[in-house]
Amino acid sequence: MKYLDRKIVIIGAGPAGMSLASSLQLAGLDYVILEKKDEVGGQLPLIHNDLDDFVVGVYKDGLDFAQKVIDFNNKYRLNVEFGCTIESIDSTKKKIHCLQEGVEKVYVYDILVIATGSRHRLAEKSLINGYEKDVYYRISHKLNEFVDKKILVVGGGDNATIAALKLSEIGRKVILVNKNDEMISRPDLVSDVYDDPKIVVYNNSELVHLSGEELLKKVEIIINVTAVKQLIDIDKIVFKIGYLPNSGFVDKMIDLDDKAYIVTVGKYQTNIEGVFAIGDIVSGAYKRIAIAMGHGTELGNYFLKEYLVK
Numbered sequence: 001m002k003y004l005d006r007k008i009v010i011i012g013a014g015p016a017g018m019s020l021a022s023s024l025q026l027a028g029l030d031y032v033i034l035e036k037k038d039e040v041g042g043q044l045p046l047i048h049n050d051l052d053d054f055v056v057g058v059y060k061d062g063l064d065f066a067q068k069v070i071d072f073n074n075k076y077r078l079n080v081e082f083g084c085t086i087e088s089i090d091s092t093k094k095k096i097h098c099l100q101e102g103v104e105k106v107y108v109y110d111i112l113v114i115a116t117g118s119r120h121r122l123a124e125k126s127l128i129n130g131y132e133k134d135v136y137y138r139i140s141h142k143l144n145e146f147v148d149k150k151i152l153v154v155g156g157g158d159n160a161t162i163a164a165l166k167l168s169e170i171g172r173k174v175i176l177v178n179k180n181d182e183m184i185s186r187p188d189l190v191s192d193v194y195d196d197p198k199i200v201v202y203n204n205s206e207l208v209h210l211s212g213e214e215l216l217k218k219v220e221i222i223i224n225v226t227a228v229k230q231l232i233d234i235d236k237i238v239f240k241i242g243y244l245p246n247s248g249f250v251d252k253m254i255d256l257d258d259k260a261y262i263v264t265v266g267k268y269q270t271n272i273e274g275v276f277a278i279g280d281i282v283s284g285a286y287k288r289i290a291i292a293m294g295h296g297t298e299l300g301n302y303f304l305k306e307y308l309v310k
C-alpha cells in the first residue's frame with residue numbers, strides 16, 4: 001500500500017501531538033512537530049499531583065510521566081523542531097511562520113495538525129498586585145503552606161471544588177467564591193462541598209479587592225445579586241478560574257468557538273480542508289492526558305487508513 005506523499009506539520013509536542021507523531025513515525029511517514037519548548041511532554045511537568053489513570057498508568061506525578069514520553073522520544077527519535085514558537089499561520093497559502101532563536105522561519109504544509117493545548121487562566125494583575133506570594137494556581141506541591149490557614153478558592157468548576165475539598169482537610173476554613181448562580185462542577189463534588197462544615201460557598205459573587213500590609217489579610221467580595229460588599233479575613237487565595245486555549249496564532253479563516261478553542265467535526269477536521277486540531281485545544285474537549293493521546297491515536301489511524309491512502 002502507498003501513502004500520499006504530503007508534508008504533515010504538527011504544532012505542539014504535548015501528549016496529543018506526540019501520540020499522533022508516533023503513529024506516523026511507526027508507519028514511516030514524513031512529518032515534523034514544531035514545538036516552542038526545548039522538550040517534549042507539553043503540560044505534563046506542571047502536574048504535581050499523582051497520576052492514577054487506567055489508560056495513562058500510575059505515576060508519582062506529571063514529571064514522572066513526562067520522563068516516559070522523553071524516553072520514548074529518545075528511543076524512536078521523533079522529528080521535533082524545538083524552540084520554534086508559531087507566531088502566525090496563513091491557511092490560504094498553507095504557510096506557518098515560526099520564530100526560532102530570534103530568526104523567523106516559514107514552513108509550508110499540505111496537512112496541518114494544531115495540538116497546542118491550553119494554559120491556566122490567571123487573575124488580573126491589578127487585582128493581585130503586591131500579594132503574589134499568597135496567590136496560588138496549583139496547590140498539590142505546596143500543601144504544607146495551607147495548614148491551619150483561612151483560604152479563599154475562586155472558581156466553580158471541578159478544579160475549584162476539588163481544591164476546596166482538599167484544602168478543607170488541612171486549612172482552618174475555606175471560602176469558595178463562584179461568579180455564577182450555581183457551581184458548574186460535577187454534582188457529587190458540589191454536594192460534598194455543601195456538606196463540608198469547613199467550606200462556605202458564595203455563589204453569584206466576585207473577588208474585587210485584596211488588602212493587608214505585607215501579607216494578605218483581607219479580601220473584599222461583591223455579592224452581585226444584592227451588590228452587597230463583604231470583607232473576609234483570608235491568608236491565602238487559590239485561583240481555579242479555568243483555562244485559555246493556545247490559539248492566538250491561528251488565522252481568521254479557522255473557526256473558533258466563543259472562548260477561542262478550535263471547532264472540529266468528524267475526525268478532528270476544522271472548517272479548512274487539510275487543517276486538523278487535537279487535544280486540549282479542541283472546542284469542548286475534556287482536558288485530560290488520556291483524551292489528548294486518544295485524539296492523536298485516532299487521527300493517526302484515520303490518516304493511515306483513509307486520508308492518506310492513495
Ligand SMILES: Cc1cc2nc3c(=O)[nH]c(=O)nc-3n(C[C@H](O)[C@H](O)[C@H](O)COP(=O)(O)OP(=O)(O)OC[C@H]3O[C@@H](n4cnc5c(N)ncnc54)[C@H](O)[C@@H]3O)c2cc1C
Pocket residue numbers: 011012013014015016017034035036037040041042043044046047048049050051053084085086087115116117118138246249278279280281286287288289290292
Ligand atoms: C496543573 C495541571 C494538572 C493536571 N492534572 C491532570 C491529571 O491529573 N490528569 C490528566 O489526565 N490531565 C491533567 N492535566 C491536563 C493535561 O496535562 C492536559 O489535558 C494534556 O497535557 C493536554 O495535552 P495536549 O497535547 O493537548 O496539550 P499540551 O500538553 O498543552 O501540549 C501543547 C504543546 O504545544 C506547545 N505550544 C503551544 N503553543 C505553541 C506555539 N505557539 N508554538 C509552538 N508550540 C506551542 C506547548 O509548548 C506544548 O508543548 C493537568 C494539567 C495541569 C496544567
